[in-house]
Structures are given as structure tokens and as C-alpha cells.
Amino acid sequence: MDGNGLVARMSRLSPLAASEAKAIAGLEGRQRSWRRGAYLQRENDRADELFILRDGWAIAATLLNDGSRQIVQVHLPGELMGSANLLATRVPQSLCAVTEVTAAVIDRGALARLMKDHPRLAAYFLALAELDRLAMADRIASLGRGSGRARIAAFLIDLMIRLRRLDPVVENSFAMRLTQEQIGDATGLTAVHVNRMMRALVDDGLVTRDGAVVVVKDEPQLMRLAHFVDRGSIDTSWIPAPV
Amino acid sequence: MDGNGLVARMSRLSPLAASEAKAIAGLEGRQRSWRRGAYLQRENDRADELFILRDGWAIAATLLNDGSRQIVQVHLPGELMGSANLLATRVPQSLCAVTEVTAAVIDRGALARLMKDHPRLAAYFLALAELDRLAMADRIASLGRGSGRARIAAFLIDLMIRLRRLDPVVENSFAMRLTQEQIGDATGLTAVHVNRMMRALVDDGLVTRDGAVVVVKDEPQLMRLAHFVDRGSIDTSWIPAPV
DNA sequence: CGACGCATTGAAGAGAATCAACCGGTGTGG
DNA sequence: CCACACCGGTTGATTCTCTTCAATGCGTCG
Secondary structure, eight states, rough: OOOOOHHHHHHHHHOHHHHHHHHHHHHHEEEEETTTTTTEEEESBBOEEEEEEEEEEEEEEOOOOTTTEEEEEETTOOEEEGGGTTTTOOOSSSSSSSEEEEEEEEHHHHHHHHHHHHHTTTHHHHHHHHHHHHHHHHHHHHHHHHHHHHHHHHHHHHHHHHHHHHOOTTSSEEEEOHHHHHHHHHHHHHHHHHHHHHHHHHHTTTEEEETTEEESSSSHHHHHHHTOOOOBOOTTTTTTTOO | OOOSSSSHHHHHHOOOOHHHHHHHHHHHHHEEEEEETOEOOOSSSOEEEEEEEEOOOOOEEEEEEESSSSEEEEEEOEEEEOOGGGGGGGOSEEEEEEESHHHHEEHHHHHHHHHHHOTHHHHHHHHHHHHHHHHHHHHHHHHHHHHHHHHHHHHHHHHHHHHHHHHTTSSSSOOOOSOOOHHHHHHHHOOOHHHHHHHHHHHSEEEETTTTTTEOOOOHHHHHHOOOOOOOOOOOOSOOOOO
């Protein structure tokens, strides 16, 4: 019931019936912690668990057969992780703790029962999935057409906006919890080049850095460089009302 | 009821009740055709329609603010297009006919009514969305970490496998309906480089070409180059059974 | 026929990867 | 308590991939 559980997240999309909220909250019971660098799940594991990130940052990543790694997404607290495990029988992407992490573990079967008991809730999961697809499409555009600088800019902007949504205290700065190597794996660049592009952003006066803290000095300009588009408001009126 | 409507696609995921099948089929009534190059919808249009591609190829693409274009996905017959329009109020990606195209037009409101009347169906749309997310994650990996050759290889393999699923007559060859410019917009390369990478694949004996027809000569090798991973079987047992 | 769209090829230039070295902080074991 | 290892960030030099610019050819269609 704190602000970043699944119940809260879903309520924000559309009101939940009390029974539904209770059923969802029931899912989130089992909780575990992982230390920095630990894997919540590995590629090709049996896909029998999903997670809700409670605290810390985590990444979803695939290893390519040449040894390189691509980070598919960076998860922040409150997010559902491993939702592909609903459909897949084998885990498609590893989940790895970037910081110390706490997450609720959801049994795949329990989630299936939830949807059997409350079919309407599938619409909520659909909404979450569609939201994520929107974000993924933007990431595809950034990777496909952005220069190194643009990719880093997009990456920083994305993180900042999401952190801001999570906690309005975040104004124009945040603590970067990823190493430059990880940023490279997320943006399709090498760690060395990430370093240079970061520096370039600093030299251009778009951001400053103090240790791990990134301060965005010129947000509009950074957004322009990142080809950022505000996806605007979303509409969830199509989610059926509770009976 | 032909093999590539939404009813057929969803039945394949999990059996539909007769009433549900009928309701879905009702959605697909209105049908339209577009000629090659025409837009089914443009970015920033009001997001009030979705489409089911009946015939032809279509692409979903975003324009970046520097004028470049990124093709986010290539749609083949039978696929649901513009599903982001459920959630978004403005169209995030243009849909453009690559060939002459026929598609069923689904009113957003009608889809909302469908889910109100048959809440269980949201689970089907969720399954489709998750399937698509799996594919998008692989595309992100290809764009982020693949060389030019690897991206082209992945692009070709992906298309061939999807066409094969659509029509088992497809063995190891298919007609490429996209221009090299479009392939470039999909893979994040320039048209010129697409041309060279295609030639490189031919020179290596992995594929041959005859006009628009691409023949895959060494599928295992091409898959290896593409970092292809078979996502294996999918499990839809979590979709609630019909009442 | 001539314009146009698309594929192709060459040459030059920019952007990113690679290789290699160094630095500061942190943690650890002797 | 210090020496050392290790991790992550930084910088330079070089190499290579991909882009850019430009020109040519080929088929189609008005």
C-alpha cells in the first residue's frame, strides 16, 4: 500500500475493487533481498517467477553469443519485472541487481490464479505491457538512429523523468547507480565511449556531475538532443469497470 | 475465419467461447485498402483506431526531430497494428503501407466495449502484447550490439521465420518487399550500407538474391551471425478458461 | 522518350571501437 | 596500519565500421 506496490500502481490506472486489491496484495507477500551484482533470475532458467521491485535498481539483460551484453531495460522501484515469464517457458533476459535490491517474488501460478479469479485484472496487466511497449519503441528509435551523444542524453533524460515520477523531490538531478560499462551495455556503446560522451555533455554545459550525481543543467536542450518526445497523457478508460 | 484473422490468432493461443469469437469477428467488419506508400495513420493523429492487417506488408515508424526515421516494426498479415493506441491519446508511430495493403479497422471504443463485455479477452491481448515485447527486446539487442552484418542477418531471419509461420510453403526464401532504404530505417543503417552488407552476406555464401527474392543458403550460419535465439515454446495456460 | 525510384559502386570523412596506460578510492589480508 | 589488489573512471593513440557525397545503371511508368 506504500506508493510503489502493484496495487498502488494499478489503482492509478483505474480504480480497483476492494477484493481485487486484496488479491493483488496477497501476491506481493513473499519478499527477498539480493546484494549488488546478484542475479534474480538467469537466462534460460525456468520462467516460473515474476518480481515487483521494491527497492534499488535492477537491469534486464541478454547475453549475445559473441559475449557482449545488451541491457534491455533498467528497472526502478515499483516496476513489474520479468513479465515476459508469463508467456515464455524459459527466461528470456537475466535480471540482475544493480544496487542492493529488495523485490516481491510472484509465483507464476499465483498470477494465473489471480487472473482466473479476477479476469478483469488482465486489462491492467495489458495496460502495463502497453506502457512498456511505448517505452521500448522509443528505445529502439534511440538505438537505431541516435548518435552516441543522443543515446546518452536519452538515457539520462529517461532515468531522470522516471525517478521524478517516483519521487517529486527529484528536480533536475539524480544519483546514477550504473557504472559506465553498464550504461554502455544499455546504450549500445563501449564504456570508453560512454565516458567521452558524458564528458561532451558536460563540456556543452548540458549536465554537470559530482561523483555519482548527475545534474541536468539544460533540460530542454538535452531533450532536443535526445530526440525526446513526450508521449503525453494516457487513457485507461477502456479498462472495464469493476462489477 | 480465414487463417489470419484475430479470431484465428487468438484461438491458437487458447480456445475461445463461441460468443467471444463472434464478438471479436464483429470488430473486424470494416475493412479498407491502402495503396503502396499510403499512411494508415500518422504520428500525433488522434489514437482512435487500431488495425488488423489482412493483406500486404506495413511498417510502424517514428520520425526523429533531425529528420531521420526509425522503423519500429514490420507488420505481416494477421497482425494487430497500432495496439499502442489503446493507451495513448496520440498516435506514437505512423503506420505506412509498404505494399498494397488491406486491413480491418477497429474502433477504439468498440474494442473497449469488447473488453467490458468479455473481460477475459484482455488476457488474450495481454498475450499478444507480451509476445511482441519479446520480439522487441530481441530487436533492441540486435540494434544495440549487432554489427551491420549481424543486424541485416537478424532482420532477414526474423522476416523469413515469420513468413514461414504464416505460410509453411515458405522454405528458405521469400520476396523482400522493403526497399534497402526501408531496411536501413529498420536496422539503423544507411541504405548504402545495407546494400554493402547484403552483398557481404551473398559473398559469404549465406544468402543469394534474385531480384526481390532472398534465398537463405545457410540458415544455421546466418542465425549464428544474427545472434538469433529461439524463444522456444510459449505457455498460455494462464489465460483463464471461458466460463 | 524522359523522369523517377531503386540498386549499386567508389572515394573520402566522421564516429565509435579497440588497445593501452594511469589514477583515485575502497577493501582486504598480512 | 600499511601494502596491495581491484574496480571504476579517465585519457591518448590507433584502427575500423559506418556514413556521406557523388556518380552510374537499370527498369518502370506517365
